[in-house]
Structure formats: C-alpha cells, structure tokens
Amino acid sequence: MNYIYIMDMVGTFVFAISGALVAIKKEFDFFGAMVIALVTAVGGGTLRDMMIGSTPVGWMNDTNYLIMIGLGIIFSVLFRKYIQKLSKTMFLFDTIGIGLFTILGLQKTLGLGLSPMIAVLMGMVSAVFGGVVRDTLTNEVPLIFRKEIYATACLSGGIIFLLLDVLGLQNDWSMAITVVYIMVIRILAVKRHWSLPIPFQR
Amino acid sequence: MNYIYIMDMVGTFVFAISGALVAIKKEFDFFGAMVIALVTAVGGGTLRDMMIGSTPVGWMNDTNYLIMIGLGIIFSVLFRKYIQKLSKTMFLFDTIGIGLFTILGLQKTLGLGLSPMIAVLMGMVSAVFGGVVRDTLTNEVPLIFRKEIYATACLSGGIIFLLLDVLGLQNDWSMAITVVYIMVIRILAVKRHWSLPIPFQR
Amino acid sequence: MNYIYIMDMVGTFVFAISGALVAIKKEFDFFGAMVIALVTAVGGGTLRDMMIGSTPVGWMNDTNYLIMIGLGIIFSVLFRKYIQKLSKTMFLFDTIGIGLFTILGLQKTLGLGLSPMIAVLMGMVSAVFGGVVRDTLTNEVPLIFRKEIYATACLSGGIIFLLLDVLGLQNDWSMAITVVYIMVIRILAVKRHWSLPIPFQR
Numbered sequence: 001m002n003y004i005y006i007m008d009m010v011g012t013f014v015f016a017i018s019g020a021l022v023a024i025k026k027e028f029d030f031f032g033a034m035v036i037a038l039v040t041a042v043g044g045g046t047l048r049d050m051m052i053g054s055t056p057v058g059w060m061n062d063t064n065y066l067i068m069i070g071l072g073i074i075f076s077v078l079f080r081k082y083i084q085k086l087s088k089t090m091f092l093f094d095t096i097g098i099g100l101f102t103i104l105g106l107q108k109t110l111g112l113g114l115s116p117m118i119a120v121l122m123g124m125v126s127a128v129f130g131g132v133v134r135d136t137l138t139n140e141v142p143l144i145f146r147k148e149i150y151a152t153a154c155l156s157g158g159i160i161f162l163l164l165d166v167l168g169l170q171n172d173w174s175m176a177i178t179v180v181y182i183m184v185i186r187i188l189a190v191k192r193h194w195s196l197p198i199p200f201q202r
Numbered sequence: 203m204n205y206i207y208i209m210d211m212v213g214t215f216v217f218a219i220s221g222a223l224v225a226i227k228k229e230f231d232f233f234g235a236m237v238i239a240l241v242t243a244v245g246g247g248t249l250r251d252m253m254i255g256s257t258p259v260g261w262m263n264d265t266n267y268l269i270m271i272g273l274g275i276i277f278s279v280l281f282r283k284y285i286q287k288l289s290k291t292m293f294l295f296d297t298i299g300i301g302l303f304t305i306l307g308l309q310k311t312l313g314l315g316l317s318p319m320i321a322v323l324m325g326m327v328s329a330v331f332g333g334v335v336r337d338t339l340t341n342e343v344p345l346i347f348r349k350e351i352y353a354t355a356c357l358s359g360g361i362i363f364l365l366l367d368v369l370g371l372q373n374d375w376s377m378a379i380t381v382v383y384i385m386v387i388r389i390l391a392v393k394r395h396w397s398l399p400i401p402f403q404r
Numbered sequence: 405m406n407y408i409y410i411m412d413m414v415g416t417f418v419f420a421i422s423g424a425l426v427a428i429k430k431e432f433d434f435f436g437a438m439v440i441a442l443v444t445a446v447g448g449g450t451l452r453d454m455m456i457g458s459t460p461v462g463w464m465n466d467t468n469y470l471i472m473i474g475l476g477i478i479f480s481v482l483f484r485k486y487i488q489k490l491s492k493t494m495f496l497f498d499t500i501g502i503g504l505f506t507i508l509g510l511q512k513t514l515g516l517g518l519s520p521m522i523a524v525l526m527g528m529v530s531a532v533f534g535g536v537v538r539d540t541l542t543n544e545v546p547l548i549f550r551k552e553i554y555a556t557a558c559l560s561g562g563i564i565f566l567l568l569d570v571l572g573l574q575n576d577w578s579m580a581i582t583v584v585y586i587m588v589i590r591i592l593a594v595k596r597h598w599s600l601p602i603p604f605q606r
Contacts, residue, residue: 252454252459253450253454253459253460253461253464254459254460254461254464255457255459255460255461257459283581304513314460316460316465317464317467319467319470320460320464320467320470334541336538336542350470351435353435354435
C-alpha cells in the first residue's frame with residue numbers, strides 16, 4: 001500500500017536525523033555521522049532480517065532507503081538550528097516511525113510462518129534496535145534501558161495489533177489503531193514522565 | 203533426547219537469571235531487565251545460527267525458550283534475596299548450561315557439514331557470547347576478556363568431545379564426560395583462582 | 405586468482421596482529437587476545453555475509469583464515485618488540501588489506517545480484533567493521549568515527565572500481581588501480597593529517 005511505503009520512508013528519514021544529531025554531541029566526522037545515521041535508521045530491520053533469515057536484508061533491495069538516509073543527513077547539516085525548534089514535529093514523526101516499524105516487522109515475521117510471540121518481539125526489535133546500536137557504538141548505555149517506555153509501547157502495540165486481527169478487523173484499521181495507540185502511549189509517557197519501575201531497587 | 207532438552211531449558215533459565223541480576227546493579231527498568239535476560243540466554247545461539255546460516259535462529263522455533271526466560275525474570279524478582287544464598291547452586295547450573303551449550307552448538311555446526319575446528323569455535327560462541335553481549339550492552343568490558351577461564355574450558359571441552367567421538371565412544375557418554383570436564387575445570391579455576399596469562403604484560 | 409588469495413591471507417594476518425596489539429594495552433588474557441584478533445580479522449566479512457545472506461560466512465569454509473589468525477597471534481607474542489620498529493611495514497600491509505577487502509566485499513555483493521550502491525557499502529563494511537567491533541568490545545568509541553579517513557578512502561575506492569569496470573577495464577587492472585588508490589589516499593591522509601570535517605562543530 002502506498003501510504004505505508006511513504007510512512008516507512010518518512011520513518012527512515014527521521015531515524016537518520018536522530019542518528020546524525022547524536023553525532024553532533026560526540027563531534028564525529030562526516031563519515032561517522034553517516035554510519036550512525038545509517039545504523040539508527042536500518043539497524044533494527046537489519047537485525048530482524050538476519051535473525052529470521054530474510055536475507056539480503058530488506059533495505060538492500062530498495063535504494064530509496066539509502067536515499068532517505070542521505071537526505072536525513074543533509075537535512076541535519078542544513079537545518080540543525082531549526083530542528084530543535086521543530087522538536088515536536090520531529091518527535092511526532094519519530095513516534096509514527098516507531099509504530100509503523102513495529103507493525104511492518106511483526107507482519108514480515110508472521111509472513112515467514114513464525115509464532116505470534118516471536119513476531120511481537122521482532123516488531124519491537126525492528127523499532128528500537130537501531131537506537132540501541134547507535135548508543136552502543138557511541139559508548140553510551142542504551143537510553144532505552146534507562147528512561148524510555150516506548151519499547152513497552154511497541155510490545156503492547158504488537159499484541160493489540162494481533163488481537164484486532166484475530167477479531168477480524170481489516171488490516172488497514174488494525175494498523176491505524178495500533179500506530180495511534182503507540183503514539184498516544186509514548187506521548188503520554190513523555191508528558192507525564194511515565195517510566196517502568198526499576199526492579200530490585202534498593 | 204529428553205534429558206538434553208531439559209538441561210537446555212535449565213541452562214536458558216539460569217542464563218536469564220544471570221542477565222537479570224546484572225540489570226539490578228545497573229538499575230535498568232523492567233524492559234531493560236527483560237532484554238538483558240533474553241540476550242544473555244539466547245545471544246550465543248543467535249550469533250552462531252546467524253553465522254552458520256541456520257535461520258530463523260533456533261529459539262524462534264520453540265516458544266519454551268521464551269517461557270523459560272520469562273520464568274527466569276520472575277524468579278529473579280521474587281527470590282532475589284535467596285539467590286545470593288543459592289549462589290553455589292546457581293553456579294552449578296550455570297556451569298552445566300555452559301558445558302551443554304558448548305556441545306549443542308558444536309553438534310549443530312557439524313550437522314551443517316562445517317569443519318571440526320569451526321564447530322569447536324561455534325560451540326564456544328554458543329556458550330559464552332550471550333555474556334559478552336550482556337556486558338557490552340551494559341557498557342562493561344566483557345568479563346570474559348579479563349578474569350574468566352571458562353571460554354578456554356569450552357574450547358578444550360569441545361576438542362575432547364570430538365576426540366571421544368573419533369575414538370568411537372557413544373554420543374551420550376561423550377556428552378556426559380565433556381560436560382563433567384567443563385564443570386570440573388571451571389570449578390577448579392574458581393576455587394584455585396586460575397587464570398590465563400596476560401600476553402605482553404609489562 | 406592466486407595472488408588475490410595470497411593478499412587476502414596477508415590482510416587477515418595483519419588485521420589479526422592489529423587486534424592482538426590492542427589486547428596488549430587492555431591487558432586481556434590469551435583468550436581475550438585470541439577473540440579480539442579473530443574479530444578484527446574476520447568481523448567485517450562476517451557482518452557482510454550475514455547481511456547479504458551468504459552463509460555459512462566465508463571464513464568458515466576455508467581453515468586457512470583461522471590458521472593465519474593463529475599465526476598473527478603467535479607473531480604478536482614473539483615479535484612484539486620488533487613490531488613497533490616495523491610499524492611502516494605493518495601499516496603498508498594493513499592498507500593493502502583494507503584495499504583488497506574493499507574490492508573482495510564489493511565483488512561478492514555484486515555477485516549476489518545486489519545494486520552497485522549496496523556493493524560499495526558492503527565493500528567498506530568488509531574493510532572497516534572488524535576494527536569497529538574491536539573498539540566496541542574493548543569499550544572504546546570506534547577510532548574510525550573520530551580520526552580516520554580510510555573508510556572514506558574505501559567508499560571512494562569502491563566507486564572508482566565500479567567506474568573502471570563500466571569503462572571496460574580488465575578486472576585485474578581495476579583491482580590494482582583501486583588498491584593503489586586506497587593506499588595512496590590513506591598514506592597521504594596520515595602523512596598530511598587529513599581528516600574529514602566535523603559537522604555542526606560549535
């Protein structure tokens with residue numbers, strides 16, 4: 001479907017920007033910025049595809065992914081001063097991307113005949129692993145392990161998507177509802193400073 | 203064989219606990235604890251399967267692995283006070299798991315027609331790589347590169363297993379002897395503070 | 405071709421030494437040194453092969469790779485005092501290895517029917533990713549993100565190789581020219597302290 005493809009591209013673009021912005025703080029050179037942008041944008045899908053055995057990994061079969069990442073880097077260089085002002089817009093697209101990547105990863109995994117439980121997990125991997133590698137390569141403890149609730153939003157969103165599917169809802173509606181759910185959870189989480197409890201805290 | 207499957211599950215359970223316990227010190231949230239437990243338990247087998255091309259990776263085809271990991275996390279949350287008291291029991295299961303993962307990884311690799319040398323290496327990867335990723339994700343220099351001798355126990359254990367096989371010993375006996383060998387080496391190493399020499403030390 | 409295979413082996417040997425030398429500073433034990441040497445030497449090709457779906461990964465089908473890595477480690481232990489004096493020779497072989505790994509990775513990717521853009525990227529991954537994993541495992545921010553221009557040399561070298569091929573040049577000549585180009589760029593970069601600009605620098 002056309003609009004899914006467009007959202008996939010927008011998600012890739014925004015994820016690439018998120019990677020390039022981390023390269024700022026670390027004062028990486030252009031090559032480093034390129035690698036971090038690439039890894040952030042396609043790292044999740046790459047790990048998923050290697051694990052489920054769908055190789056060559058997805059983004060290799062469609063040059064548009066690389067083009068969107070290139071545009072994301074150029075955009076970051078040209079408009080870095082404005083990006084901070086647009087942080088709400090960026091956050092919105094980022095959240096849409098996360099929701100969409102979750103569902104696309106889930107569907108691809110189901111399509112290979114794997115179990116729904118694995119599919120939910122791979123949906124989450126698709127959405128969040130790029131950020132984990134970004135943080136690991138830049139020598140940070142992945143942010144997601146400390147402060148973010150959105151991986152939980154992806155997991156619960158994946159389960160909701162499967163439930164809607166079992167209930168016989170049309171695919172488009174299931175996707176729309178799930179993406180909106182993930183967005184709402186994440187936006188509420190940020191606004192209200194939700195976080196998961198830390199187990200065993202002393 | 204049934205008892206191999208049971209030991210595989212016990213190993214997964216214990217490795218998951220070992221991951222969850224690291225999440226304590228780092229004060230990760232529940233999601234982070236879940237990821238670290240998962241990665242520690244199945245990370246080694248995942249890398250092995252991706253490298254030898256046995257995809258989807260093994261644990262995806264049997265939901266029991268995820269269930270054992272879930273139980274490991276719950277167990278860690280409920281009984282964390284007692285786990286320290288049970289440290290000897292935990293260490294025992296952990297060591298059995300390592301020995302068993304080594305042999306299972308070795309056999310899977312041989313089964314794909316790869317050379318014995320590669321099989322020994324992949325046996326070791328199966329047993330220790332989960333811990334390496336756990337340490338890398340939590341921003342530590344992997345423990346195994348500094349203090350532990352057990353990777354060496356896995357490598358030599360793998361070679362012993364192959365030798366026993368060449369000598370015509372029945373598979374069950376080769377496995378039992380190898381697991382016991384790896385356990386004895388590791389237990390002696392910890393008791394007597396064995397460690398490998400550091401090359402080039404000034 | 406025979407000389408390509410020899411250069412591949414020499415590159416593997418030199419990369420293994422480069423890994424073992426990092427293990428010195430970090431005071432890893434022998435096992436740690438072995439792992440870092442292995443990862444540095446074959447890490448790039450391993451990631452490339454897992455991503456493009458050419459599994460089991462290449463070095464598993466030819467035991468000579470492991471033998472060259474073993475020799476590299478032994479060489480590092482025996483001659484560590486002389487290696488620093490031979491640093492120019494080492495740098496030369498390292499640079500040849502990088503150039504060659506770039507082209508071999510590029511050709512393997514093209515051979516699977518993937519696009520030239522992806523092939524150039526995978527050529528670069530083959531050449532530089534081993535060093536990235538080495539740095540990540542030893543808890544350093546990968547050097548390549550900060551100071552080195554050689555990844556850029558690999559990328560531009562890959563593009564030059566493709567252009568020469570399109571122009572109808574014989575494969576051997578395209579390879580020779582590209583390897584020399586990558587060597588010249590890297591040597592000049594080191595001599596003249598070239599580096600990429602850092603985007604967004606304040």
